Amino acid sequence: MRPEERCFGPIRFIPGYNGGRYPYCHSIYVEDAGVIIDPASNRERLKQLQKQDMVTMVWLSHWHEDHFRDLDLFEDKPLWMHQGDAAPLSDMSVFFDWYGLDPGDDLRSFWEPLLKTDFHFRPRTPDRFLVDGELIDLGGITAEVVHIPGHTPGQLGFYFREPGVLFMADCDLTPFGPWYGDRYSSIEETIQSINRLRQMPAKIWLTAHETGIFENMPETIWDNYLAVIDKRETALLDFLSSPKTMDEIVEQWIIYGKERKPREFYEYGERAHMQKHLERLMSAGTVIWEPESGRYRRG
Numbered sequence: 001m002r003p004e005e006r007c008f009g010p011i012r013f014i015p016g017y018n019g020g021r022y023p024y025c026h027s028i029y030v031e032d033a034g035v036i037i038d039p040a041s042n043r044e045r046l047k048q049l050q051k052q053d054m055v056t057m058v059w060l061s062h063w064h065e066d067h068f069r070d071l072d073l074f075e076d077k078p079l080w081m082h083q084g085d086a087a088p089l090s091d092m093s094v095f096f097d098w099y100g101l102d103p104g105d106d107l108r109s110f111w112e113p114l115l116k117t118d119f120h121f122r123p124r125t126p127d128r129f130l131v132d133g134e135l136i137d138l139g140g141i142t143a144e145v146v147h148i149p150g151h152t153p154g155q156l157g158f159y160f161r162e163p164g165v166l167f168m169a170d171c172d173l174t175p176f177g178p179w180y181g182d183r184y185s186s187i188e189e190t191i192q193s194i195n196r197l198r199q200m201p202a203k204i205w206l207t208a209h210e211t212g213i214f215e216n217m218p219e220t221i222w223d224n225y226l227a228v229i230d231k232r233e234t235a236l237l238d239f240l241s242s243p244k245t246m247d248e249i250v251e252q253w254i255i256y257g258k259e260r261k262p263r264e265f266y267e268y269g270e271r272a273h274m275q276k277h278l279e280r281l282m283s284a285g286t287v288i289w290e291p292e293s294g295r296y297r298r299g
């Protein structure tokens, strides 16, 4: 079910096109204060806010393109975010580095025009860095900055204290589960951040994708979201009952369940996530890399 535009006190939830699925997200708008968070939802709606001069500044939860695609509408407004995610926004080459795409990788030339035309990439340098625990007085409403690394190093959530509304960005509680496939993503930090959000005293939970609005939160939703990580890892370990190459592991489609199109896009995600799990298993000694055979095996 696609969420609709809703208000929770002064916090307005603006649903993204495509049900808030990639390449869009849901945006959050703080009434009166004029703060727009993650402008990548509905370009027409965001243009309307801009034309009515109702936006005073932009906050970004993190550096991903499905959260900044309409940032170009607000080039004259201050941009606030966490320092940990600033580098890729200021330089497209760094942006690709952070996705783990080396210079010369075909995916770079595939993505470069898309980033410029579809995602309106313009290098931006934040005007101010937000830090964990900071309280920002937005005139009658207090935003608490919640640093939730893992998905990206500088991902931020925002807890609006008076209405008890918690925006959790890409800790999105989808059945797909969390993404931690970038160069600087971390499975451990992802788990810690989910658990931290889970313990906050919120009454309303908002996310950047899909369902978007949770007015009550059964414990099972958190459990299921975290369990995706374990399921992926268990499936990988099962598959390594005999030694496997990386290509064989990718062909197993443990993350996406089956081959998806465009293949290069999904194969990239599959490989990136499997790499993270392999690193985690290898540091625990559960999996060993055999350079002679070019295969991973159980330890």
Ligand SMILES: [Zn+2]
Binding pocket: 062, 064, 151, 170
């Ligand atoms: Zn993201």
